Amino acid sequence: MQDEYQVLESAIKQAGQRAQTIRQSGLSVTTKGRQDFVSQADIAVEDELKQVIRSLFPEDGFLGEESGLIQGVDTNTSGVWVIDPIDGTTNYVQGMDYWCVSVAYVKNNEIQVGFVYAPDRDEFFMAKKGQGAYLNGARLAIDDPEKGQAIIGLGRSNRRPVQEYCDLILMLDTQNVEYRRFGAGALMLAHVSSGLVHGYFESHLNSWDALAGLLLIKESGGQVTDFLNNDGLLSGNPVWAASPQLWENLNKLLFLV
Incomplete structure (x- = not known):
């Protein structure tokens, strides 16, 4: 499983970098709601990640913002990969750096794995249940803010x-x-x-x-x-x-x- 996660980590980084390349070459953007936009980059990134996940975890289901729910082989035992190909699409379209690719894995009604990648900020977050959370390889530990500084x-x-x-x-x-x-x-x-x-x-x-x-x-x-x-x-x-x-x-x- 560790090897599969390493492949997925590389795929997430590649997908985020592809979104950067698509933006640089010009975007086609449509509106799907009062607050939501979708670009061809959203669709391309989701499709790319879906293909990788299907090859690595063929029995699992898939839930994507753009494509909806695809059930796994066995709904009682399969997990579900949950993906937002570009969260913060408006920021992304406008050339701001505050957007990301988000990938999580849910099984037995618990979040097992999570990845958040912000390509423009060079930030790669990952967490596994019971194994800690990391930013660019450094372990994270939350501290309470000083009084009045929250x-x-x-x-x-x-x-x-x-x-x-x-x-x-x-x-x-x-x-x-x-x-x-x-x-x-x-x-x-x-x-x-x-x-x-x-x-x-x-x-x-x-x-x-x-x-x-x-x-x-x-x-x-x-x-x-x-x-x-x-x-x-x-x-x-x-x-x-x-x-x-x-x-x-x-x-x-x-x-x-």
Whole structure:
């Protein structure tokens, strides 16, 4: 299995670099919703990763943002690979560096493996259940921020009312908590594990954006919500993940908004 993961790691890096090349040569972009764009790079990267995963893990299923769910050989025993080929497509299209490729593996209703690769930032995150989380080979360990220095990453889902998001910002302001919204939930979750931000909250996130980052945070010592509860794999769920003390301080307040 270790050899297969090494091949997959190389494939993820190659796919991210291919997305960079496609962007440099010009993009065709279509709109799929009020907040979502899809470029030919999204489709190309997902297809490329799907082919590699099928060759390495032929019995497993596949869930991609662009292609949907493909069941494994045996739905009772097969795992599912969950992929967002480009999270932060708007950033990617605009030439910003805050986007990533996200890949996770779910089996027995638990996240087993997670990869997040941000090519423009040269950041490769990986985590395996029970084996820690790493950034470019260095092991990650979450520390609580100093008092008054916490920064929370935010995302906004168009499945939830705008006023709910406004109320959330007001609550964070009254608690003197800084917040940032960078437009790529998978990468913001990864950056909780590395300490660039100290928590991340979004009232609804899809599994392909959430799973890899949640495992990174859990394996680096943070606290995360049980995302896979209530059919989170296919339907998505709220996400709250943070350093341990920040989790305790804000957990109840966030879910009252």
